[in-house]
Amino acid sequence: MAYKALVIDDETLARELILDYLKDIKEIEVIGQCSNGFEALKTIQESKPDLIFLDVQMPKLSGFEMLELLDTKPVIIFSTAYDNYALKAFESSATDYLLKPYSRDRFATAVQKALTTLNGSREHQPIDKAELQYQPENLNRIVVKHLDGIQVIPSNEIDFIESADDYVTIYHKGKKYLKNRSMQWFENALPKRQFIRIHRTIILNLGCLIRIEAYTKDSWIAILKDNRQLPVSKSGYQRLKQVLEE
Numbered sequence: 001m002a003y004k005a006l007v008i009d010d011e012t013l014a015r016e017l018i019l020d021y022l023k024d025i026k027e028i029e030v031i032g033q034c035s036n037g038f039e040a041l042k043t044i045q046e047s048k049p050d051l052i053f054l055d056v057q058m059p060k061l062s063g064f065e066m067l068e069l070l071d072t073k074p075v076i077i078f079s080t081a082y083d084n085y086a087l088k089a090f091e092s093s094a095t096d097y098l099l100k101p102y103s104r105d106r107f108a109t110a111v112q113k114a115l116t117t118l119n120g121s122r123e124h125q126p127i128d129k130a131e132l133q134y135q136p137e138n139l140n141r142i143v144v145k146h147l148d149g150i151q152v153i154p155s156n157e158i159d160f161i162e163s164a165d166d167y168v169t170i171y172h173k174g175k176k177y178l179k180n181r182s183m184q185w186f187e188n189a190l191p192k193r194q195f196i197r198i199h200r201t202i203i204l205n206l207g208c209l210i211r212i213e214a215y216t217k218d219s220w221i222a223i224l225k226d227n228r229q230l231p232v233s234k235s236g237y238q239r240l241k242q243v244l245e246e
Helices: 012-022 036-045 061-066 083-091 104-120 183-189 234-245
Strands: 003-008 027-034 051-052 075-080 096-099 141-146 147-155 161-162 167-172 175-179 195-199 202-205 209-216 219-224 227-234
Touching: 003 036, 003 141, 012 027, 027 036, 027 161, 036 051, 036 061, 051 061, 051 161, 051 234, 061 075, 075 104, 096 141, 104 175, 141 175, 147 167, 183 195, 183 202, 195 227, 202 227, 202 234, 209 227, 219 234
Parallel strands: 003 027, 003 051, 051 075, 075 096
Antiparallel strands: 141 147, 161 167, 161 202, 167 175, 195 202, 209 219, 219 227
């Protein structure tokens, strides 16, 4: 019984090359092709492939963003023209990382690694979200799941982020979205002059701030444009003051 494989790449020629290389590998059955992350996410959830060949940079959703939205993962072979994503790929439990252009022999080596993993177990493994805690170079958007599907939020449109146990709550245009990331991750990833950690539990977009009012001797209240009030700690006040005075 062959293992099911899905080819995910926005370039037609790249997909055709993988299909050509797979023709003589009887252990692999290609069940489909996808040209973007949204299409791939839907196909993976419906078809549950054993193996995916995944590009990194694609329209709509990148390869890494798509992986974040999966609850279970197939075996992953990344295929990309960018060598700077290799570390992130292996942090995401990739079996191998093919740097375009690659030879048939190099491709066969990657497939053999995947088959070794698959032969160990056909069971799909739950994704360890900690494996996906790579640091983006520039966080200009955030992808979240909600009841209506998938929402892509431009980072500069976030009002604030609040800690919620193992998750964070992202506030955006009157709505709330949960994301399985840490406050520290967002504090490091978001633009430092725009997003300030004003409290242990709050990261604020300065564009939403109207004023700051004293609350107690060592605490303050941030008043937002929508009249929402957020706590500001002593250290958070110092961070705000430093940025606002620059």
